[in-house]
Amino acid sequence: MKIFSKEQIYSGDKITTERQNISSTDLMERAGVKIFNWIHARMQGAQVPIHIFCGIGNNGGDGLVLTRHLITHGYNVHTYIINCSDKRSKDFLINYDRVKQVTKTWPTLLNCSDDFPEIGLEDIIVDAVFGIGLNRPIDEWLKNLFKHFRSSKAFTLSIDIPSGLYTDRPIVDEDAAVWADFTLSFASPKLVFFLPETAQYTQEWMVLDIGLDSDFLSTTQTIAELIGKFEILPNYIPRHKFSHKGNHGLALIVGGRYGMIGAVTLACKAALAAGSGLVSAYVPKCGYVPLQTSFPEGMVLTCDDEQMITSISFQTQPSVVGIGIGIGTHAKTVSAFRAFLEQNKSPLVVDADGINMLSKNKDLLKLLPTQTVLTPHPKELERLIGVWKNDFDKLEKVKALSKEHNVIVVIKGANSITVFDGKLYINTTGNPGLATAGSGDVLTGIITGLIAQGYNALVAAIFGVYLHGLSADIAAFKHGYESLIASHVIDHLGPAFLSLLKKTKETEESSQSKEK
Numbered sequence: 387m388k389i390f391s392k393e394q395i396y397s398g399d400k401i402t403t404e405r406q407n408i409s410s411t412d413l414m415e416r417a418g419v420k421i422f423n424w425i426h427a428r429m430q431g432a433q434v435p436i437h438i439f440c441g442i443g444n445n446g447g448d449g450l451v452l453t454r455h456l457i458t459h460g461y462n463v464h465t466y467i468i469n470c471s472d473k474r475s476k477d478f479l480i481n482y483d484r485v486k487q488v489t490k491t492w493p494t495l496l497n498c499s500d501d502f503p504e505i506g507l508e509d510i511i512v513d514a515v516f517g518i519g520l521n522r523p524i525d526e527w528l529k530n531l532f533k534h535f536r537s538s539k540a541f542t543l544s545i546d547i548p549s550g551l552y553t554d555r556p557i558v559d560e561d562a563a564v565w566a567d568f569t570l571s572f573a574s575p576k577l578v579f580f581l582p583e584t585a586q587y588t589q590e591w592m593v594l595d596i597g598l599d600s601d602f603l604s605t606t607q608t609i610a611e612l613i614g615k616f617e618i619l620p621n622y623i624p625r626h627k628f629s630h631k632g633n634h635g636l637a638l639i640v641g642g643r644y645g646m647i648g649a650v651t652l653a654c655k656a657a658l659a660a661g662s663g664l665v666s667a668y669v670p671k672c673g674y675v676p677l678q679t680s681f682p683e684g685m686v687l688t689c690d691d692e693q694m695i696t697s698i699s700f701q702t703q704p705s706v707v708g709i710g711i712g713i714g715t716h717a718k719t720v721s722a723f724r725a726f727l728e729q730n731k732s733p734l735v736v737d738a739d740g741i742n743m744l745s746k747n748k749d750l751l752k753l754l755p756t757q758t759v760l761t762p763h764p765k766e767l768e769r770l771i772g773v774w775k776n777d778f779d780k781l782e783k784v785k786a787l788s789k790e791h792n793v794i795v796v797i798k799g800a801n802s803i804t805v806f807d808g809k810l811y812i813n814t815t816g817n818p819g820l821a822t823a824g825s826g827d828v829l830t831g832i833i834t835g836l837i838a839q840g841y842n843a844l845v846a847a848i849f850g851v852y853l854h855g856l857s858a859d860i861a862a863f864k865h866g867y868e869s870l871i872a873s874h875v876i877d878h879l880g881p882a883f884l885s886l887l888k889k890t891k892e893t894e895e896s897s898q899s900k901e902k
């Protein structure tokens with residue numbers, strides 16, 4: 387799903403009104419009715435007090451359309467206007483007048499110095515104060531109003547975006563935005579729903595289709611894209627009946643040191659379970675017996691040193707090398723890594739200490755083959771790009787690194803973001819059960835295994851992150867978050883592939899309509 391920028395949404399609104407020959411008031415009506423329908427379908431006329439807080443822009447206008455429809459359907463509605471400015475939008479004013487047609491009770495004007503209305507725990511708050519038009523910090527009174535919302539603990543539904551959040555900048559004060567339980571967002575979710583510093587402002591979100599121009603929707607290129615099943619499926623490479631293990635590549639996992647062989651085992655197993663035809667491990671000698679014992683499907687190569695990797699050389703030409711897991715950053719290992727990079731001809735996935743070595747020896751970045759995949763967790767990323775001021779700064783820094791070295795960077799965490807060529811691919815699978823030892827090693831194995839069997843590096847990174855999270859989601863049904871361990875993610879890769887390929891009603895309908 388595309389994630390449009392603020393500017394793109396404004397232009398989409400304009401194009402839509404022109405091409406569909408409707409007014410912006412009509413479009414607002416559509417938006418407001420969509421929200422009403424969503425609420426009505428769930429509340430079925432229940433007399434729970436609904437407190438609708440409207441700003442004076444078009445977000446407030448949406449709130450007023452909602453007010454009107456809720457009133458005509460007999461709901462218990464209390465509407466408030468945040469009356470701190472005279473700059474009311476045209477469509478706000480039109481809808482303010484239209485409220486008059488359905489009730490004799492005017493909305494309450496809150497004059498930015500008034501006391502706040504009482505809100506019961508079981509009531510509902512609709513936040514239509516600011517939408518994407520917020521352009522400066524909010525004043526103290528509003529901040530206190532938002533705190534009042536939060537302390538009421540009433541269910542809070544934000545329209546389009548939790549008020550106080552910008553679409554393209556961080557917020558500086560934690561209390562300066564609405565903490566929504568649910569956000570109904572128009573046309574596309576907003577990027578800030580997925581960034582660690584702002585995702586907390588909405589527990590859940592949903593996109594409402596307000597019928598924007600279809601050409602605009604299909605042809606507009608966005609910087610950010612949300613990755614779900616329908617973005618993944620077209621990239622899936624099916625297996626041929628007569629395929630042979632040699633057709634699915636050789637993944638080589640290089641890593642490990644004394645006490646860190648388990649990480650390599652996890653990555654190897656994950657690469658194999660992700661579909662690599664063959665998997666080899668390259669480890670120090672101490673890894674030989676544990677790997678041969680715990681990973682009978684794999685081959686094991688060793689360097690001469692017992693405890694750590696001091697040289698990296700092998701006869702075969704792997705389809706891809708996943709390097710860095712548990713490898714350490716000893717000077718001898720760095721030398722071996724450098725020598726390896728100087729002669730390596732295979733695509734690379736670099737993780738963990740591999741990234742730490744790159745951070746400490748930035749000149750090594752120049753030796754990476756194009757489209758190397760880097761999979762840093764937050765601390766590794768900080769070592770690589772330096773401290774960031776906020777999430778937006780982090781994204782800019784990662785984009786710059788990716789561009790300078792032509793590498794693909796997976797920013798790991800909830801909603802991992804894969805960055806390449808200035809674009810952001812935001813993952814939708816995964817859960818906090820993944821915050822457990824070794825889950826990153828499994829991810830490296832999966833991505834390496836996908837590249838081995840012929841996926842290009844960018845697709846492998848995006849698909850790998852998706853599959854890793856999907857597998858964890860399936861595993862979490864059985865194990866819960868606390869008891870989920872990295873091995874479970876490997877064990878559930880099979881069900882993850884199957885669930886990806888399982889036809890849902892929607893895919894069936896779309897393939898049937900294509901067949902007709």
Ligand SMILES: NC(=O)C1=CN([C@@H]2O[C@H](COP(=O)(O)OP(=O)(O)OC[C@H]3O[C@@H](n4cnc5c(N)ncnc54)[C@H](O)[C@@H]3O)[C@@H](O)[C@H]2O)[C@@H](O)CC1
Pocket residue numbers: 396399400410413414417441442443444445446447448471473474475515516517518519520521522523524525545546547572596
């Ligand atoms: N343009 C359209 O046709 C549509 C717009 N829609 C709604 O319109 C919204 C955007 O509307 P607007 O562009 O009017 O913007 P907003 O409704 O977000 O509010 C902007 C208004 O608030 C003021 N403002 C900004 N920051 C402020 C601050 N810190 N303190 C006090 N006032 C502040 C601005 O000067 C402006 O008057 C969307 O989020 C969406 O909810 C929907 O109705 C769908 C159609």
Ligand SMILES: Nc1ncnc2c1ncn2[C@@H]1O[C@H](COP(=O)(O)OP(=O)(O)O)[C@@H](O)[C@H]1O
Pocket residue numbers: 762763797798799800801802815816817818819820821822823824825826827828829854
């Ligand atoms: N709260 C979370 N929600 C979803 N995914 C998470 C969460 N925490 C961690 N992950 C995922 O788990 C993996 C952890 O990687 P990493 O920290 O490198 O683990 P390790 O070093 O133990 O192998 C990453 O893929 C990350 O995106």
Ligand SMILES: [K+]
Pocket residue numbers: 445513514515516517544545546547548549
């Ligand atoms: K809002």
